[in-house]
Amino acid sequence: MKLLQILTACILLTAPVAAQHPRGDNTSPADFAMILKAADMPTRDLNDIPTSWSLKKFAPPPGNQGRFNTCTGWSTAYAARTISYAIQRKLDNDSSRLFIFSPEFIYNNIKPEGDTSCLMGSRVNDAMKLMAMRGAMLYDPAQQSCNTVVKPEDEKDRAFPYRIKDFLSLTAGYSSIKTSEIQKIKKSISQNKPVVISLKTYPSFDTVSTGFWNPVPGEPELGAHAMCIVGYDDQVAGGAFEVLNSWGTAWGDKGYWWITYNQLVTYGNFAVEVMDRETDKLEISGSMSFISVQGRSMLVNRTKINTADVTVSNDKRADYSYYRLTDTLKSRGRFKMKFSTNSPSYVYVFAKDQAGVVSRLFPADSTISAAINSKYATYYFPTDSTHAVLDAATVPGMNKEIFCVLYSKSPVDFEELIRASGKPGHSVYKVVKELLGNRLLEMKKINFEDEQILFRAPADPESVVCFFVQMDHY
Numbered sequence: 001m002k003l004l005q006i007l008t009a010c011i012l013l014t015a016p017v018a019a020q021h022p023r024g025d026n027t028s029p030a031d032f033a034m035i036l037k038a039a040d041m042p043t044r045d046l047n048d049i050p051t052s053w054s055l056k057k058f059a060p061p062p063g064n065q066g067r068f069n070t071c072t073g074w075s076t077a078y079a080a081r082t083i084s085y086a087i088q089r090k091l092d093n094d095s096s097r098l099f100i101f102s103p104e105f106i107y108n109n110i111k112p113e114g115d116t117s118c119l120m121g122s123r124v125n126d127a128m129k130l131m132a133m134r135g136a137m138l139y140d141p142a143q144q145s146c147n148t149v150v151k152p153e154d155e156k157d158r159a160f161p162y163r164i165k166d167f168l169s170l171t172a173g174y175s176s177i178k179t180s181e182i183q184k185i186k187k188s189i190s191q192n193k194p195v196v197i198s199l200k201t202y203p204s205f206d207t208v209s210t211g212f213w214n215p216v217p218g219e220p221e222l223g224a225h226a227m228c229i230v231g232y233d234d235q236v237a238g239g240a241f242e243v244l245n246s247w248g249t250a251w252g253d254k255g256y257w258w259i260t261y262n263q264l265v266t267y268g269n270f271a272v273e274v275m276d277r278e279t280d281k282l283e284i285s286g287s288m289s290f291i292s293v294q295g296r297s298m299l300v301n302r303t304k305i306n307t308a309d310v311t312v313s314n315d316k317r318a319d320y321s322y323y324r325l326t327d328t329l330k331s332r333g334r335f336k337m338k339f340s341t342n343s344p345s346y347v348y349v350f351a352k353d354q355a356g357v358v359s360r361l362f363p364a365d366s367t368i369s370a371a372i373n374s375k376y377a378t379y380y381f382p383t384d385s386t387h388a389v390l391d392a393a394t395v396p397g398m399n400k401e402i403f404c405v406l407y408s409k410s411p412v413d414f415e416e417l418i419r420a421s422g423k424p425g426h427s428v429y430k431v432v433k434e435l436l437g438n439r440l441l442e443m444k445k446i447n448f449e450d451e452q453i454l455f456r457a458p459a460d461p462e463s464v465v466c467f468f469v470q471m472d473h474y
Contacts, residue, residue, distance in 0.1 A: 021206050021247045024069030024121035025198045025224040025269075029174040031123050032270055036369035038168040038184065039362070041377070042384035046183045049190040054231035056242065057093060058086040060100040060139075062255020064248035068118040068146060071226045072110070073103030074246035076127040079228030080194040081136045081164065084276045087192045103246070104148050105137040105159065106130055118146040124198060124226050124272060128167040135159035165344075166275040166411075168369050170195065177268035182261045185241070186232050188273045191374055195229040197243070198269035199259075211253035212237065213263070224269055230256075238262075275373040277461075278344060284441070284465050285342040285456035286407050290325055293334040293387055299326040300469070302450045304443070309427065315443045320429055321467040323453055329473040331399070334387035337361070340378045341407070342456070346370040348406040348414050349381065350421070353391065354399050358422040361403075366415065370408075390473050403469040404428050409459050412436065432466050439464045 060082045065074050078101055086096035107118060110126040137150065137159045150158070170184045171177050188195050202219045231242040240258040249255045259267075289297040303311050304318030312318050329335065339347060339362075348370050349362040361381050363370050372379070382388050390401065404421070406412060413435065420431045433440060439462045446457040446465060455465060 019206065020203070020222065021251070022065055022067055022069045022071070022119075023201060023223045023225040024065075024071040025124060025226040026121040027123045027125060027174075027198055027224065027226075027269070031125050032169070032174040033367070035125050035128075035167070035169040035270075035272060036371075037172055037367055038170055038273070038371070038373070039364075039368055039379060040383065041184070041187065042380060044384070045378060046187050049183075049187055051235065052231070052233040053186075053190045054233075054242065055083050055087070055189065055192060055194055056230045056256075058083045058091075058096060059228075059230050059244055060097070062244060062249050063103070063246050065103065065246045068107075069121040070103055070107040070118055071246055072122045072124050072127045073105070073107035075196045075226035075228045076124065076131060077101040077106045077136045078103040078139065078246065079230075079244050080196050080274050081131060081162070083194040083228070083230065084164065084274045085162065088276045088279050100139040101136040101162065102139040104145065105150065108146070108148055109134070116147060121223075124196060124270075128164075128196075128272060128274075131162075131164045132166060133163070135161065135163040137162070163277065164274055165277045166369070166371050166373070168273055168275060168371055168373060170271045170273055171268075175200075175269045177265050177271065179261075179265055181271070182239075182264065185229065185264075185271050188373075189229060189232055189241075193273045193275075193373065195271050195273050196226060197229055197264070197271045198224050198226050199264075200267045200269065201225045208252045208257055211256065211258050213257060213259065215263075215267070229271070273373065275344065275371055282409060282459040282461065282463070283343045283456065284345060284407055284409055284459040284463055286340055286345065286347070286465075287455075288337065288339040288405060288453040288469070290327075290469070290471065291336045291338055292327065297338075298335075300324065300451065300453055301326060302448060305429075307430070307433075309429075315446070315448070318443045319433075320443065321446075321448050321455075323467065323469045325469065325471050328398075329390060329471065331390055331392045331473050333390050333473060335390070335471075336384075336387050337381040337403075338378065339381075339405075341372045341374070341376070343375055345372050346406075346408040346411055347372055347379070348408070348412055348417070349403060350414075350418055351401050351403045352421060352428055353401050356422065356424055358418055360414075360418055363414075370411065370414065390471075398472055398474050401471045401473065402428065403471065404432065404466070405469065406432070406464055406466050407455075408439075408464040410462050412464065429466070429468070436464050436466075441465050 081101040239261040300323045
C-alpha cells in the first residue's frame with residue numbers, strides 16, 4: 001500500500017502542468033482615471049459601421065515576450081504603433097515589415113525603479129504617454145534586451161520622428177466595459193484605429209490552443225494582460241474581436257485569438273485607441289449649427305470684427321468672425337449644437353452670458369478629451385437626443401449668450417482659457433489671443449461662409465481657428 005502511495009505521488013508530481021505565461025499590465029484604477037475619455041458619438045454614427053473589419057494585414061508577425069512581464073510594450077508599440085504607422089503611411093505588407101516598433105524601448109523607459117529583470121510589469125497609460133511625448137523606436141531583434149539603454153541624442157533621431165499624437169480611452173470606468181462601449185471599439189477599428197485592451201486573465205487563458213478561450217468557472221485570477229485588437233466580426237461566435245497576443249505563434253491560432261463581445265464585457269478592464277499624426281497636407285475645417293427644439297437649423301449672419309471690436313468690411317482687415325443667430329429664443333428655451341470636423345482636430349466650446357458667467361460646454365468636463373480622432377465626425381451638445389436649456393434672463397429685456405468655439409490641431413489649455421475668460425471686463429477674444437498668440441490663424445487664411453457656420457483653412461501642427469456665435473434671448 002505504501003509503495004502504491006509513493007507511485008501515485010510520483011505520477012502526480014510528474015504530470016504535465018501548463019506553464020504560466022508572463023503578463024505585466026499594472027494599470028490601476030487611479031492610473032486609468034488619468035487617461036482622457038473619448039467624447040460620445042451620436043448613436044446613429046456608432047451603428048453605421050460594417051459587420052466586420054480587419055487591420056490584420058497591417059499587423060506585425062505575432063511576437064513573443066518570452067519570460068518578461070512586458071505586455072504593455074508589446075501591445076502598444078510592437079502591435080498598435082506598428083499597425084497605425086502602416087495605415088497612415090499606406091504601406092503594403094512588405095514595406096510595413098521594415099517599420100515594426102520595439103516593445104523593449106517602451107518598457108525600459110517606463111519600468112519601475114530597480115526592475116533589472118523586466119519582471120515587475122508597467123502601465124499602459126505610461127506606455128502611451130511615452131509614445132506621444134518621446135516616440136517609439138524601430139524593432140531590432142538582434143539588439144533587444146531587458147536593459148537596453150538608448151542615448152538621448154540617438155533617441156531624438158530614432159524615436160522622436162515616430163511619436164503618436166494622442167491616445168483616448170473608449171471606456172469610461174476601470175474593470176467595467178459596458179455593452180454600449182463595444183460599439184465604440186468596433187467604430188474605432190472600422191476607422192482603421194488599433195485598440196489596446198487590458199484583460200483579466202486566468203489559468204485557462206494560458207492553454208488556448210485554438211482561436212477561442214473557454215474560461216473555467218471558479219479559477220483564480222492571474223493578473224491583467226495588455227493586447228491589441230486588430231479586427232471584429234459580428235458573425236464569429238455571435239460577435240467577436242480578433243486580438244494579437246504576445247506569446248508567440250504556438251499559442252492560440254498562430255498567435256491570434258477571438259474574444260467575444262460578451263467576454264470583453266465580463267473580463268475587460270479598459271480599451272484605449274491610438275491617435276496618430278497626420279501625414280497628408282494639414283487642414284483645419286469644420287461646421288456648426290444650432291438646432292431648435294423643432295429640429296430646424298437656425299439661420300446665421302457673419303460679421304468681421306477687428307481687435308478694437310469694430311465691424312470691418314472684409315476678412316483681410318478682420319481679426320475674428322462673429323456669427324449672430326437670426327432667431328431669438330425665450331429664456332429657458334431649448335436648443336442643441338451640432339458640430340462636425342473634416343479632419344482630426346481638438347474642439348473646444350464655452351459660453352459667456354451677460355452677467356459674465358462662463359459655462360463649459362465641450363468637452364463637458366476635464367475627464368473627457370477634446371480630440372476628434374476622425375477625418376469626418378459629427379458631435380452634439382449636449383447629446384443627439386437631448387437639448388440644452390437656456391438660463392433665465394439676467395437683466396430685463398434682451399439678453400445674449402456668446403459662444404466661443406475653437407478648432408485646433410493640437411491641445412489647448414482649456415482650463416486656463418475658461419478661468420481667464422471669466423474675469424470681469426475681459427474680452428474673450430483678447431483672452432484667447434493672449435493665451436494662444438501666433439497659434440491663431442489669421443482671418444485672411446481662413447475661408448469662412450457668411451450664412452452658415454462653415455470654414456476651411458490650411459494648417460500647421462499648432463494651428464487654431466477661433467470664432468464666436470451670439471444667441472439672443474429674452
